Amino acid sequence: MTNWRAVIIGFLVATVLGILGLAIPGVGQLAAGLVGGFVAGYVAGGGLLRGFWHGLLAGALGGLVGGLLIAVFVGLAGWTLGPAGGLISGAAGIGILAVAIFVSFVMALESAIAGALGGLLNPDRPDYRGYNSPRY
Numbered sequence: 001m002t003n004w005r006a007v008i009i010g011f012l013v014a015t016v017l018g019i020l021g022l023a024i025p026g027v028g029q030l031a032a033g034l035v036g037g038f039v040a041g042y043v044a045g046g047g048l049l050r051g052f053w054h055g056l057l058a059g060a061l062g063g064l065v066g067g068l069l070i071a072v073f074v075g076l077a078g079w080t081l082g083p084a085g086g087l088i089s090g091a092a093g094i095g096i097l098a099v100a101i102f103v104s105f106v107m108a109l110e111s112a113i114a115g116a117l118g119g120l121l122n123p124d125r126p127d128y129r130g131y132n133s134p135r136y
Contacts, residue, residue, distance in 0.1 A: 003044045003054060010040025010058030011065075014111065018062070030110065033059055037111025041118025048120045055115015056108050063107035067100025 014036025021028020040058035041051025074096055078089025 002057065006040050006044035006054045007057045007061065009043050010036045010038075010055065010111070010115070011061045012036075013039045014058060014062045014107075015065075033062065033107045033110045034114040036062065037114035038118040040111070041115030041120075042122045044115075044119060045122040046119055047123050048116050051119015051122075052112050052116035055118065056112035058115065059111025060104055060108035062111070063104025064100070066103050066107070067096070070100060070103075071096050 014032045017032035017035055018029050021032050037055030037059050040054040044050055044054035071093075074089050074092055078085040078092075081088070
């Protein structure tokens with residue numbers, strides 16, 4: 001069963017570090033995805049596959065939110081340019097979809113690998129049913 005708390009914590013860590021990582025384009029976002037996935041896997045614990053799954057979900061959530069922000073930005077830019085802008089932003093919609101899918105895939109993959117490492121380093125977490133789970 002998915003520990004959504006771990007996924008949300010990993011997503012929030014990746015988001016905050018991604019915003020701070022804008023100072024170092026490319027590297028900052030890569031590091032943010034890796035750290036966020038690691039945190040999601042570590043908080044979920046339970047070994048390699050469980051950490052991989054939670055890191056994958058945290059990274060995919062980050063990629064979807066990033067793609068949505070790109071789509072909103074292009075849509076608003078097209079809206080401000082009137083009918084010609086609407087035509088341009090409509091044609092760009094296909095490209096935006098492709099970019100959003102690609103960004104989501106890359107963020108999910110790197111976060112999943114880091115999540116697997118985090119889950120491996122924290123095998124002592126309780127099982128997925130949550131029995132005897134400690135409170136934070």
